[in-house]
Amino acid sequence: xxxxxxxFGNIAVAIPAGRLDHSSAADFEQGLLPLVExxxxxxxxxxxxxxxxxxxxxxxxxxxxAKGMRGRKARIAAVALQPIxxxxxxxxxxxxxxxxxxxxxxxxxAMSAQALAAYDVALASNx
Amino acid sequence: xxxxxxxxTRGSLPIALTVAGVRQKLVAALRxxxxxxxxxxxxxxxxxxxxxxxxxxxxxxxxxxxxxxxGGADYVACDLxxxxxxxxxxxxxxxxxxxxxxxxxxxxxLHWDHIMGLPFFGPAYIPGNRVVFYGGHxxxxxxxxxxxxxxxxxxGFSAFNASIExxxxxxxxxxxxxxxxxxxxxxxxxxxxxxxxxxxxxxxxVYSTDSExxxxxxxxxxxxxxxxxxxxxxxxxxxxxxxxxxxxxADWGHSSNIVGxxxxxxARAKELCLFHHEPALDxxxxxxxxxxxxxxxxxxxxxxxxxxSAAYDxxxxxx
Numbered sequence: 251x252x253x254x255x256x257x258f259g260n261i262a263v264a265i266p267a268g269r270l271d272h273s274s275a276a277d278f279e280q281g282l283l284p285l286v287e288x289x290x291x292x293x294x295x296x297x298x299x300x301x302x303x304x305x306x307x308x309x310x311x312x313x314x315x316a317k318g319m320r321g322r323k324a325r326i327a328a329v330a331l332q333p334i335x336x337x338x339x340x341x342x343x344x345x346x347x348x349x350x351x352x353x354x355x356x357x358x359x360a361m362s363a364q365a366l367a368a369y370d371v372a373l374a375s376n377x
Numbered sequence: 378x379x380x381x382x383x384x385x386t387r388g389s390l391p392i393a394l395t396v397a398g399v400r401q402k403l404v405a406a407l408r409x410x411x412x413x414x415x416x417x418x419x420x421x422x423x424x425x426x427x428x429x430x431x432x433x434x435x436x437x438x439x440x441x442x443x444x445x446x447x448g449g450a451d452y453v454a455c456d457l458x459x460x461x462x463x464x465x466x467x468x469x470x471x472x473x474x475x476x477x478x479x480x481x482x483x484x485x486x487l488h489w490d491h492i493m494g495l496p497f498f499g500p501a502y503i504p505g506n507r508v509v510f511y512g513g514h515x516x517x518x519x520x521x522x523x524x525x526x527x528x529x530x531x532x533g534f535s536a537f538n539a540s541i542e543x544x545x546x547x548x549x550x551x552x553x554x555x556x557x558x559x560x561x562x563x564x565x566x567x568x569x570x571x572x573x574x575x576x577x578x579x580x581x582x583v584y585s586t587d588s589e590x591x592x593x594x595x596x597x598x599x600x601x602x603x604x605x606x607x608x609x610x611x612x613x614x615x616x617x618x619x620x621x622x623x624x625x626x627a628d629w630g631h632s633s634n635i636v637g638x639x640x641x642x643x644a645r646a647k648e649l650c651l652f653h654h655e656p657a658l659d660x661x662x663x664x665x666x667x668x669x670x671x672x673x674x675x676x677x678x679x680x681x682x683x684x685x686s687a688a689y690d691x692x693x694x695x696x
Contacts, residue, residue: 305677306633338635341634341669341670343620
């Protein structure tokens with residue numbers, strides 16, 4: 251399914267959901283790559299909290315995103331992995347490719363103080 | 378078809394267990410034995426047999442050579458890596474040099490690690506033997522002759538006293554060889570490689586090494602699943618991690634354990650055998666990879682479990 255995304259300062263958060271496998275990888279790619287190619291996006295956080303499974307096809311999309319972001323010296327992180335997805339990251343060695351954080355907020359804090367402030371404001375306005 | 382015997386399982390180049398590696402295993406074994414009393418040699422052997430594989434065993438170091446034990450009179454093997462030498466020596470030891478035998482040798486491709494054992498293949502030097510090479514590459518004969526020309530090797534191809542034959546096999550068309558139905562499939566690898574599907578007496582063995590699976594081509598995924606369909610065992614190139622195979626080692630012509638599990642599950646194969654091990658991985662790393670691959674199979678399992686094994690020099694898989 252297409253990723254939802256949100257922007258906080260110059261950081262984008264992609265929010266895919268469900269199973270990222272051969273049947274959904276193309277849509278996942280279509281949703282994610284415009285963020286990778288956007289020069290205004292200095293950091294990309296992929297929030298995997300709602301992803302229950304990821305196959306090689308889904309991981310390939312993440313690798314494309316990582317290559318794209320690093321190619322223009324921007325950062326990318328994977329956050330909030332469910333236990334099964336975390337295991338798949340370890341088995342496939344994607345845990346050595348991605349910066350990983352327990353939550354969007356912690357990734358945001360590592361990437362940009364300005365984006366973190368915007369994120370906290372957005373969180374506060376939602377509560 | 379009865380069994381698959383692995384004579385060489387390492388990718389790219391042969392690997393030897395070093396003094397440091399042996400010492401490490403001995404220290405670990407003695408640590409495990411600490412405080413135990415062994416009342417007989419049988420007790421000692423049982424203790425050794427029960428040690429974890431990374432301590433009591435080793436994956437070994439010969440490059441690709443896999444024998445198919447068909448139950449027929451002829452010998453059948455895939456690839457001519459350095460494992461071809463012990464394969465040939467075992468056959469000579471079994472029959473003696475005076476008993477003519479026929480060897481059917483299927484070649485995946487012509488890279489060095491898959492042909493380097495041929496100059497040391499004893500049966501090819503013995504008059505009366507028949508050695509038949511099969512492959513999908515037009516340059517098969519030329520490549521095998523060239524590696525035995527000066528200055529690469531002191532003994533020329535003409536020193537082979539056995540009857541030598543070359544048979545070109547077209548891919549995607551079944552061929553009848555030694556009582557088997559043999560089908561080739563072209564694979565992604567520099568200069569091409571060919572996978573082999575062997576069918577005999579309701580048993581299917583697929584030998585698919587040096588094969589990179591491009592995740593961008595859905596049709597290819599389905600085509601390989603069909604090639605692996607219902608196999609008793611798929612011997613699969615799992616040289617790299619998935620992350621490496623699609624990043625720093627993309628286009629190096631090899632695949633991963635993750636893709637092996639996914640394709641075998643799609644094909645409803647019964648067993649995935651990890652093969653063509655990365656030379657940089659030691660026994661502990663390969664044992665870890667096997668455990669992780671089994672866990673990945675468990676995570677992704679459908680209705681039918683897929684057995685997962687890792688080939689080592691000396692492994693005898695009963696079909």
